[in-house]
Amino acid sequence: MTTAEVAEAHSHLVAFCDEFETLYVQRCADRIHLTRQCIHVLGHLGPETYRLGPAHNHTEATMEHTIGNLREEIRQPSNPYTNLSERSLHRGQVNMFFAMYPQFAPPSQGDLPQGSLNLGRGYALLPKADSKSTYILTLVEKAAIQRFWVKTGKDTTTFWFREPDLTCWACIHLPSQRNARSIFSELGDTWVMRPSRNIKFKAPGEIGFHVSKVRYYFARKTNPLAEDSDVEAFAMVSVYSPPNDALLIHSRNTLWSCNHQGDAELEVILVQHIQSVVGIAPFPSNSTLAGNLFMFEEIGRDIYLWNS
Structure with a gap:
């Protein structure tokens, strides 16, 4: 906080x-x-x-x-x-x-499960991982990666996703000792609906934060031509709509009511911009807000100092 x-x-x-x-x-x-x-x-x-x-x-x-x-x-x-x-x-x-x-401080790699990728500074990609690169990018996802690549000022000639596929990761371990999941981690388990696939993130220079649902995580080398290059990790997220201002003001910044926007608001973010794991739940079907969603944060999740 x-x-x-x-x-x-x-x-x-x-x-x-x-x-x-x-x-x-x-x-x-x-x-x-x-x-x-x-x-x-x-x-x-x-x-x-x-x-x-x-x-x-x-x-x-x-x-x-x-x-x-x-x-x-x-x-x-x-x-x-x-x-x-x-x-x-x-x-x-x-x-x-x-x-x-x-x-x-003692390295924390020993506490991570087998097959994890330690990114340093308390971040680590957790399995399952799609080691065969069988995930096929959609056109919307390709466009989101291209926008992120241009927005960050990278040279588009070195755009590394010329191929139609990439290696996906299911979860990421955060410095707050929480694990943020994704929709990719639930593929094959149609009955599983974990709220921990929803995150709150804030990009540098922005005043407020955004809430989004994570589709999957992926990584690349900072210098793809060097074998010992550092690894960058990213998240493909679907951003929820901004909160209902009237409800937010009336509840003194407590009730965050939003809607899922799907492919319309697909973005790529650095995993270092993730602040915490949050829950997204629907309003009761018999309420006046039925059909909308609201955000909740579990006590104890957002207690570490966030340097942005």
């Missing part, structure tokens, strides 16, 4: 607390009990998030889990509390060192 989002949330929460006390407490001493802890704490969430990070990072459950892990490291029963303090200090120093100098 960004500093601007924390500040906006804080202003809304403080306004809610003030209105609650104005309506129900009315500065009466015999009504103070109406302002319970769950109401009072809302005014502290914003500043404490800025000071300590997201609340779920320092809740009781997180602390109890950490205490359990540290207890397992005690190796001096004769003086357990001193040993526990030293283990806590050592872990804090190691974590701080890796946070300040991530280049020294």
Whole structure:
């Protein structure tokens, strides 16, 4: 979450607390009990998030889990509390060192499944992969790749998709430790409808973000003529329509209502522009918004700092 989002949330929460006390407490001493802890704490969430990070990072459950892990490291029963303090200090120093100098952190390739392609900086392409290059590009997909190639200022003479096919990847691992899937990962499984194939992305220089459905991921070498060249990864996405402004404003930027546009808004993006995995679900069939879709973000998915 960004500093601007924390500040906006804080202003809304403080306004809610003030209105609650104005309506129900009315500065009466015999009504103070109406302002319970769950109401009072809302005014502290914003500043404490800025000071300590997201609340779920320092809740009781997180602390109890950490205490359990540290207890397992005690190796001096004769003086357990001193040993526990030293283990806590050592872990804090190691974590701080890796946070300040991530280049020294242990490589994460060992945590990836077999057949993955590590792209660095926390990104990795995950199988399944179409190693035989049997996926045939449609004319709309070819046009989307060509537009991206021109928009990024590349030399069109080196356009590498002269052939009608390419190697597709099903999933990508993000620095937030989430896996973003795609429609390609569900081919052959007609009953599978995973919401994790929907992503939120933001290109450099843009103010707002976009929501899209991923068709597949693919990669190419930065220098196709060099065997040891770095690899770039891309996503073929179908962008959803912009949100309904009236609903978005009325819900204080909470209800994002959109529609799927299919081939009409097909784009190619760099996987580094993906911010998070989101869910897209239809409104109930008996509601006035039946036929439309809405976006939701699971708690804990969008908690890492995004440098754009």
